[in-house]
Amino acid sequence: MTEARTRDGKRVRASEIAQLPPDAKPLTCRYCDVRVEGVGAYFKGKDGPRPTVVAAHFRLDDGGRHADECAYNAEEVLRAIARASQGLAQIDDAGRLRLVLPAGPGERTPARPQPGTAEPDGGRGASLTFTTVRPAVPPALNSAAKIAHFLALHDFDSRAVARFRVLYGDATRPIPWSRFCYPARAATGLHQLLADGQQPRHPVAVHGTVQRVSDLTRPTAYATLHAAAPRPGGRPFAVRLRTDRPALLAPLRPGTSVLAVGTWSLWPEADELRLWLSAHWQLAHWTTHPGTGEPTAIACPPPLPPEPPRPRPAAKRGTTLPTRQPRTAPPSAPPSADVPPPAAPDDGDYLLAPPRPIAAVPADAPANIPPRPSRPPTAHLTDGS
Numbered sequence: 420m421t422e423a424r425t426r427d428g429k430r431v432r433a434s435e436i437a438q439l440p441p442d443a444k445p446l447t448c449r450y451c452d453v454r455v456e457g458v459g460a461y462f463k464g465k466d467g468p469r470p471t472v473v474a475a476h477f478r479l480d481d482g483g484r485h486a487d488e489c490a491y492n493a494e495e496v497l498r499a500i501a502r503a504s505q506g507l508a509q510i511d512d513a514g515r516l517r518l519v520l521p522a523g524p525g526e527r528t529p530a531r532p533q534p535g536t537a538e539p540d541g542g543r544g545a546s547l548t549f550t551t552v553r554p555a556v557p558p559a560l561n562s563a564a565k566i567a568h569f570l571a572l573h574d575f576d577s578r579a580v581a582r583f584r585v586l587y588g589d590a591t592r593p594i595p596w597s598r599f600c601y602p603a604r605a606a607t608g609l610h611q612l613l614a615d616g617q618q619p620r621h622p623v624a625v626h627g628t629v630q631r632v633s634d635l636t637r638p639t640a641y642a643t644l645h646a647a648a649p650r651p652g653g654r655p656f657a658v659r660l661r662t663d664r665p666a667l668l669a670p671l672r673p674g675t676s677v678l679a680v681g682t683w684s685l686w687p688e689a690d691e692l693r694l695w696l697s698a699h700w701q702l703a704h705w706t707t708h709p710g711t712g713e714p715t716a717i718a719c720p721p722p723l724p725p726e727p728p729r730p731r732p733a734a735k736r737g738t739t740l741p742t743r744q745p746r747t748a749p750p751s752a753p754p755s756a757d758v759p760p761p762a763a764p765d766d767g768d769y770l771l772a773p774p775r776p777i778a779a780v781p782a783d784a785p786a787n788i789p790p791r792p793s794r795p796p797t798a799h800l801t802d803g804s
């Protein structure tokens with residue numbers, strides 16, 4: 420847990436544990452009355468090959484248990500997510516939650532319990548497409564948002580993350596959650612994968628908090644989830660959602676929690692990790708209830724009206740369009756535009772750069788595997804974990 424309450428009810432964060440006065444105890448859970456204790460940051464596996472820092476956190480006192488309705492109660496949260504998932508999320512015998520992501524509108528969908536409208540994908544490959552149930556959030560995205568919210572409450576603790584897995588399409592072996600969903604402030608792994616020319620063959624989600632939304636009256640809009648995410652041994656990079664359909668970003672405000680799903684790409688010239696949004700079901704947004712810690716009002720942007728067909732620009736030789744690219748170029752930023760100079764780290768208001776060739780690799784591929792020929796992620800996922 421990342422937050423708790425002192426004896427007099429004051430909210431404290433785990434980063435403040437070292438400064439807590441003795442009379443702050445006993446500490447209780449942020450959202451229920453169970454006793455907790457603070458654990459300062461420490462090194463784990465100090466003498467082993469991969470020492471890691473365990474961040475400061477709060478843990479239950481021996482024998483303690485969160486109230487059923489507490490947002491930190493993992494068992495109850497998992498059960499609630501499964502119940503509301505319309506069959507897409509199931510708890511296995513080991514107590515882990517497995518979420519199924521439908522692969523595409525023309526393929527078998529594990530659960531289609533309500534009348535809905537499949538979002539047309541334009542034949543651009545089997546990237547993520549959910550069944551849309553208007554006006555609600557598609558069930559897989561809704562479940563993924565709740566999981567991301569739960570993990571954020573636990574500061575993406577590896578033991579909490581290990582409780583969730585994803586099945587994509589018709590694959591039978593699950594993807595670890597840590598390879599499906601990245602926190603925006605710690606998306607280094609995704610950045611590195613893309614920088615190495617390896618494109619995951621399944622949709623990827625990034626979860627974060629909106630820091631800034633651009634002027635939506637302009638044809639190229641963006642929302643910044645992180646202006647300068649740290650990267651060990653390299654320059655910080657920005658994490659942004661971009662679109663030529665600004666209505667998709669209209670519900671977002673600074674402080675809004677979001678989960679954005681699709682094919683992420685790098686724009687190295689601007690040190691940017693970005694997702695091009697072309698449909699409402701790629702984005703879930705919500706706020707956090709201050710009293711209960713639960714995600715409230717999980718929603719998607721309103722569905723977009725269909726776009727009139729326009730001719731697609733021909734891809735330049737040697738350039739492969741990733742699955743989720745704009746169907747047409749914004750008027751002010753044709754894909755063939757020269758690469759603009761990098762902007763300041765907190766300013767994403769520049770022209771779009773042409774996509775770089777990317778190659779698809781399996782989710783479980785080691786880092787040194789040679790990239791495969793670039794193509795849409797149609798093959799089924801395999802993962803050894």
Ligand SMILES: [Zn+2]
Nearest residue numbers: 448451485489
């Ligand atoms: Zn609790």
